[in-house]
Amino acid sequence: MTILAARTPEQKIAIVTGGSRGLGRNTVLNLAARGVDSIFTYRSNEAEAAEVVKQVAQSGRQAVALRLDTGNAADFDAFVSQVRDALSTLGAERFDYLVNNAGTSHHASIDATTEQELDSLYQVHFKGVFFLTQKLLPLINDGGRILNISSGLTRVTIPGSAAYASMKGAVEVLTRYLAKELGARGIAVNTLAPGAIATDFSGGMVRDNPELNQRVAGMTALGRAGVPDDIGPLIASLLGESHRWVNGQRIEASGGMVL
Template structure:
């Protein structure tokens, strides 16, 4: 008699940078609700990262938190080794989804932005994303997916955002090139560009300033500012097999801001 071996689908694993707060946190928890395990990174606040781990465990998902400064390329080789160790804990050698979410805000007029400010943005928002993705490629499964986080500010122009938006514009170009170059491995690469979201980003400007929140609501077709729950589930959906044929796209998630 032949044994009946029931086929099982391997657990999907995501790596989400900046996963201890804001949109990254919401993405990790949205994936957890779909049964996806995650490795999240945090820069300095281990306590917040541990809260995400605990919350994911409540829905039965395994999450591992690793420290990473995404603007410090010199630490990436050691980080990749840490990822390999985390994957071993999750019972795998590779992961499926990379979400390049970690970022810093910046508001300054073009004429007064300093070289130090621009270098800081470049290191985190472009150079760091470029080389971290490059170094993680060997650990991403063929047929996997990469999501870059951009901003509605690449379509809209707000004074004081030239430096930040320019880095995000570079990420959108990189997305298309990666989609082409990684195509032979069947790795799809897309950009998600959130509109104004009520988080602690930019000092909680959209979340905590009632006038800013109202101003955004007034220029948004759906009549309100965004919240993290508008973004995390969308990213989780984009990573799923339901969207397997979406590739090399910039998808704005802004509720119809300034259309």
């Protein structure tokens, strides 16, 4: 890749985990629409990631796709090295925004959840978020933003979601501690908790199951399930200067589920 000239402070860079599909993809594209370049991760589908890079380029911005399993903390040092290289190609030494979005789903009652399943959720949804953020802290600019993606399931109790929701609850607590500890650097840290969104997450169950989609709509004040365009623009906005005084907060974007 061609190394670009040094960037101005107004030219921002985001790192988005799980940016090749779903909410992460929508976030990367909405950041590009706001003039923000991205380094985003994908786990396995290189073709999907390449398509996102292409769409960002068509909007006049740049994106770099890096393969990463966010549940494997042993790879994080090597990933940070790749991030340094990617930043160099973008004409920067540091980045401005971190969106911890990557995740996996799980649906099982408490008595049917296995130790292996719980460990896997922990690796991705809490340990991965904790240590990837830790490893990237030296590279994020003072005055930057961190946004951790949680779930409406930390507020609304739906049987079969205990293990997943518990990990997201841990991330919400971590968010407040990050906000406190990073305040001296001017870094704001928040949680965004989407409701049920029609994506390919969890096998596309909200998007592709009409009965479930209608059930979600029936428990939502605005009368429908969410779509990616309800979330990506919000994430991009929360990272911007207009929300600089929002810190240590859990913000739910669910259309008013179970009020």
